[in-house]
Amino acid sequence: MKFGPNCHEDRCSEGHGAASTIATISAALSVDPDIDSSAIEIRMLGPVVLLEGYVTKPADRDKAISIAAMIVGQENVQDRMLSRFPMQ
Numbered sequence: 001m002k003f004g005p006n007c008h009e010d011r012c013s014e015g016h017g018a019a020s021t022i023a024t025i026s027a028a029l030s031v032d033p034d035i036d037s038s039a040i041e042i043r044m045l046g047p048v049v050l051l052e053g054y055v056t057k058p059a060d061r062d063k064a065i066s067i068a069a070m071i072v073g074q075e076n077v078q079d080r081m082l083s084r085f086p087m088q
Contacts, residue, residue, distance in 0.1 A: 018044040021072060025049060028067045035063040040081060042068075049077050054084040 022042045029037035039054040049068050055061045061081055068077045 021049065025068050025071055028071065029064060032063065032067065035060045035067075037064060039084075040064055045078075047072075047076055050080055051077065052080045053082070055081050056084055058083070 022044060025042050026037075029035060029040060029042075036056060037060070039056075040051060040060075041053040043050040043052065049072050051064055051068060055064070061079065061083070064081065065077055065079055
């Protein structure tokens with residue numbers, strides 16, 4: 001499959017819909033050993049991917065945004081994640 005910045009709107013020329021894009025990003029986040037994505041939710045608003053939920057490390061935020069951007073393009077990723085740092 002080939003993804004790109006313009007291949008994820010309602011349905012791209014290769015047939016990818018919003019559900020497919022969400023599933024791809026979710027799978028990519030879940031298999032990355034360097035990120036805890038258990039509290040990150042992915043939604044689509046038109047061509048834009050919304051990353052919502054919570055992260056416990058600043059590096060998790062950066063990695064989630066980077067992974068989503070590789071799939072849909074940096075300009076189509078909106079970060080709405082909140083930081084929830086563990087008590088020390």
